[in-house]
Amino acid sequence: MIPLNFEYYRPETLADTVDIFDKLDAEGKQPMYYGGGTEIISMGRMSNLTTGALIDLKEIADCKVLEYQQEQLVIGSSVTLTQIHETNLFPLLSQAGARIADHTIQNKITLGGNLCGTIIYKETVLPLLLSDSQVFIAGPGGQRTVPINSVFKERMQLGKGEFVAQIKVDKKYVSCPYVHVKQTKQDKITYPLVSICTMAVSGGIRAAFSGVCGFPFRSIAMEEELNDRSRSMEQRIDKAIDLTPGPILADLEGSMEYRKFIIKGLLNSIINQLEE
């Protein structure tokens, strides 16, 4: 039960959506965009949500796209994790998404919601960072398409009223060799202790992490160390781990030391697989 009263809007075009946002914002309703709603429901029932209006993005045509357009795979932000998994057009993204929550929740969670929510893990961003995806953003200032590696810094850097409409992935990345591993404290279905997505491209191995710091990330500096074949495997990994863009997490999922132990083990096995 959500004790909060709010208005509900379900626009069908990008332009209407932005207009409605502007109007509601001007009325002081602190509008929020609504994807799958899993966070809104769980925060709402705990009275941790303040909004007077929700704008549902799920009926906007652009946000429902899931197809190849020329050489790009276009994924609308309202596409659910289940749809991504079942169509399997981007296997690495399918796998990362299929380890978020459980199947019932995957039916609800949308790609845009996972990328832009408050949760610190956002595991679907990892494959997008590795594949240099483009993000199509709509907002009061118009529409823009920007590289995810420039707009995602710890979280999606969106202006007021902006929302992610689509993700575009170059076809060449979709079929690259990859490894995804998610290790948890104990249970299969839970937050990651460490989640790692890796991809072998012509320049070497790319790696992105969730559950390691307080935000998901891909680090070029870490990739350089990991790809430095002049060193021993242990040195490559140790050097890389020293370069995490923030302190390694210590929380209910596990201590910092144990996370390091797990990251080392996982990277060792992943690199061996990809360099075979």
Place this chain on the structure above:
Amino acid sequence: MTSIAIGKDIIRKEAWDKVTGRALYNADYASPGLMHGVLVTSTCAHGLIKSMDYSEAQQMPGVKAILTGDYHPMLTGPVIEDRPPLARDKVRYYGEPVALVIANSKAEAAAAASKIKIQYENLPTVDKPSAAMSKEAPLVHEHIDQYRHVIPEVYPQANSNIVHQVKIRKGDMNKGWQASEVTVEGEFFLPQADHIAMETRNTRAEILPSGDIIVHSSSQAPFGVRKLISQHFGVDLGKVVVNVPLVGGGYGGKAPIQMEFLAVMASQAVGGRPVLIANTREQDISASPSKLSLEAKVKLGASRDGILQAGEYTFIVGTGAYADSGPRMTGSMASNCTGPYKLDNVWCDAYCVYTNHTYATAYRGFGHTSFTFAVERAMDKLAAALNLDPVELRRKNLIKAGDTSPSQVILTPSRLGDVAQCLDKVEKLINWSEGSRVEIDNNRIRAKGVACLWKTSDSPTDAIAAAIVAFNSDGSINLNVGAVEIGPATKTTLAQILAEKMKMDVNRVHVEMEVNTRVSPHHWKTVASMSTYMVGRAVEEAAKDAINQIISLAAIAMKCSPEDLALGQEQVYLKDDPNIYIDLAHIAHGYKYPGGNTIGSQVIGRGTYVMPHLSSLDRENGKGKPGPYWTPGAQAVEVELNLADYTYKILRAATVLDAGKVINPKSAKGVVMGGMSMGLGLGSRESFIYDQEQELQNTSLRSYKVLRIGEQPEYLVDWVETPNANAPFGARGIGEHGIVAIHAALVNALSRAAQVELDQVPVIPELIWQKREEEKA
């Protein structure tokens, strides 16, 4: 003689209603004008309530009343009255109810509840049970010596956190230690955890203009609720009516009385209107009572040949902020402290202490689930010290008829059952002989662990049960008992007992699923795995009473002596010529002669039962009889550990219980599997996690993890049947027992696999890693 209903896989009577979603639970019922209460709970684990501002909440739409600790102040508790339903002046745990908002709708009540501002002045906290014992420990209760005792046998110590102490003194410890060539010692910790019943606790109450208090509750103890509502609200017992429909899991968590007090207070505050208070999952975990914590020390001594000579046990039981049934469980643990092993020299000190955590209550196993872990880990340590196989060490020491329990009950086959047979069977089930530690490859180890258990009822000495068997005019029966259907198909089991006694089809026995204290005959509580035994005995007696009435009437109708008649298949027939009979339907509501004259009337059988010869534990030596019989068993687990990251899989889990007689094999297997699943959860993932300030960190199922489908092992369940002479068809209770030693078996297996001593639960991969790292350093 072949049985009609006993030993048969009868599908539970409410199965179709449940699987189609039509079965209703307490909070599913709506009544016109129903109001809703929402609790405001403490965000501070130990502190003085400095101020509470509910002025804004009071102005919110739909709000009818806001209650705080000053409204109808009272202290409650089943053993010692130490707990106010709403905290007064101070709070003692994170999650403690401090205010209650009543509004026209749940949303309005919740919205207003979020606007109440409370300021606390933090006090130093007590975390672990051992910390509570320290002389310098902050006092959770300042005036522990002034509380009213509900039962005489509780011994709180003034100016301390010790609310109860139990001593077991049996044999001669000096002699025992002298005979011990090998001794081992271990310290163990089992944290608090939650019941996680699928249905969260909830109660609806109203006060009629007549003064009758009508309570509808998700409870295991409707008669207990009635008694305490009557007592605390000053209303005649009979004017309180408690209704309990199907309950969605209890595990002991619905035996205590918490929501009921609040719901009646809430109704009182709104002129008697019906008010529903239903826990959210978060409140059910943090505000309502949980499973106790235990710090245990076990020291065992044995002669070189592996025979136990002495056992010394120290149990510090953390009951949280209020005693509830913690003192009783402390006694239950002490009086069974050895586990099912013969020990002539036993010394046990068990303390029940307050901490600043969610208070504890009964939890499946009534304390056995905790202390058995310590005992069974210690047995594995002893086996290692003696260089004996763990199964062999256990087999050498299993308790037998003629031995005595720690509380000096003389054991007979009927009272004890046959543990040795359970161990033999479980050893085969888990295929122990193929090796208890096998290296599969460089990283993977398969290992097995075993553990034994026993448990008795540890019930009050005056617990009673009753049954009413009323015949319909077609010869079928309505069975009415006071036991609640909390999930294990108790009512169907009772119908089977009745059908067998009446020698009729179980489908012709209709059982009332709901309990209404004004209609149903009394039953102590649906707890302690005792319903089949206690209510079953009452049902047997009611059947006997009904059969006497039926045969007497039939004898008149058939112009013969009652001795010449027998009953079966809803016919009363001549023993020497079954072709001469009268249908039960023609007797059940009186016999009508041709012409219309009628003799007799409705056949109504009644039966009652009280467990005989139970006695309280002696204060100095613990001597006493805690229950009518024990159900013993043996359990085993096989795991596969990955040494690369210390993750593991639970491959197989086996249980063999001496059930006395298995009345419904499939139901029984399901109940035992459920217990195993809970115990494996405690062993592998479940625990309350507190921060430095003793705030509970994992109050939702996102962070409090239970075993999910897909994570369960293959379950193997088998039985030994050594009848209990007093029980219906010899059947011993089995409701709790699947949980009791399974985590011990799991951790014995994991310790063997990882070659480190794991002496706490839950065992998560990080704990194994940590122990291995400590070992290396």
